[in-house]
Amino acid sequence: MEEMNMNVQDTAPVFAAPKAPKKPSFFDRFKKNPNKIHESLLDKILGVLNIVLLLLGVILIILPLLNYFSLAFNDGAFNIEIVFWPAKFSFDSFNYIMAGEGAVNFWRAFGNSVFITVVITVVSNLVEAMAAYPLSKKDCPCRSGFMMFFIITMLFSAGIIPIYLLMVSFNLINNLWSVILISISNVTHLLYFKTFFEGIPTDIEEAARLDGAGELQLFFLIIIPMSLPIIGSCCFFTIVGTWNGYGSALLFIPESTSGIPNMPLAYYIYYFMGNAATLAQYDKTGFLGNNIDNVQAAMMLLSIVPIILMYPYVVRYIKSGLQIGSVKG
């Protein structure tokens, strides 16, 4: 857009400008356009039905969100009057969670989630991108052998007991590192990276080699900066997946521990849903017992703040229509 504007300025005539075409008025859109092929009645009905159904879908998405999250801003005694708006505004649930003095240990779980998300995102994508780089070369020795080595793990897994027992023998049960270590290997991302690297022209690398760049320098200073789109997408998926996932935490971190020191946030919310009544008995402040649903809603709302912060990225992703799912491995 900027470029176009500049062009207009550059070529603007000094003398009397030619008469600009008449700007279409607002009402023109209601007049019949003789050049246009007019739709049949059936098509018009279908068009209206289309919009109506889509808007119904949007309402179906939004209504439960409004209904539920209005709990977070509501006073627990007035929950029964909620429709899609808080019946009696109150920030007590947030204050209760923020203070962290009661039975709810939100910030510890939040910190755990931030920790595992950062570690997994950085290490997993770095490690997979590094492996994908030599494998993207057509003449890499044993290329198909290495690819087979990675792809087999996508196809067959021995089930949860062997993995659980592996963590038992590493003494990593009830330890966040078990969740981290099991998530590092990600063959799907390896395939995405490999496909992307194959598209980078080799001339650039040759030139850099001639200038005396080592392989590490080449990778970190040339390949990675050129691959930011795919690295961004993969990091985004890792972040969302790690933040929201609690399947591996369910495996390795037992629920019964009283202090909850090692639960990631999504797992803690799951735990809270099942055990809120018990937690309320241990609550020193006595607030939780009357506001279980409100505290739960507030906690969920706080936990999606990081995802909301990333939503501009989602919007850009949707707009660009990037077809990452159909990238061939």
Next chain:
Amino acid sequence: MDNHLQLTETPAADAAGAPEAAAPEAAVAAAAVKRQNAEEKTGFWRDQWKRAYKYRKLLWFILPAALFTLIFSYVPMFGVLFAFKGEDFNLYTSSGGVIGALFEGSWTFENFGKIFSNPDVGNAIANTLIINVIRLALCFPLSILIAVMLSELKQQWLAKVILIIITIPNFLSWAIVIGIWAGFFSSDFGILGRITGNLMTDPNWFKPLVVFLSAWKGAGWGCILFYSAIMSIDKTYYESATLEGANKLQKMWYLTLPSIMPTIALMLVLNISGMMAVGFEQVWTMMNLSAELQNTQMTLDTYLYNISIVNADDIPFATALGVANGLIGLFLMLVGNAITTKTLKRGLW
């Protein structure tokens, strides 16, 4: 998997010291004859060695990923052996830890036989298949339908806005999605629950709700792929179809759907390959809403989790069931890959 072909073809040109593309046709043919005459094995290994020397620094880049894969994917595969342990297996009385327990006591094949005689397993498999068949029949076409409907909108900005809104649930964790719907169905403060009562804890409504919630969470995100496939269809086709007098439904049926058929087929095969898994987090979290659900509505994933982690009283049997599940998954993936390579000329991976 065509890489192997290249491995044996490129070396001749490399060994001659000339780039393959630049070599004249006759030289290529001569090189091929020469390669056939030469001892094929030594040529192959010599070439591998040469390339390994060329890549001696780059190959280290694979090491970290390979190590993680080896330790956390291949080492557990030896755990398959636990499926063959007899009844005297006990993890906690063994002196040598996990590995010690593996080599103490008797060996047996009975655990695999138990899979067929256990009624809970049959129930879990039936539940899994029912949910997945309904989901395949309803959720999968729904994503395509939404994509087609969005592409039919004249105001494409509106389509983008709708798309952004309906992808929101995909970014919520299953705990939150189920919390929201349990709230929506709550008879205290839920709009729907005040009318219908709490359906989330009703065993009769469990399977429909599993399908519905996976549609609510995933349909919006799932349709992006189809939407961008539709958007990449040449618009002139639609214009000429309009001039020929085709109406909207005809354009949808004869133009849009055939154009995105490869994408549809690929996603269909992918979905069928995942037939034995329902989404463990979702079903387990929904099940925890009431004890009645846990007794009747187990799926294969949750049943495995239940007998492996929650009540870990028969570890060899749980391992055997996990291995059988893994083998079925492997079989489905291989079949799926064979189908896509044959019909769509591309593999699943």
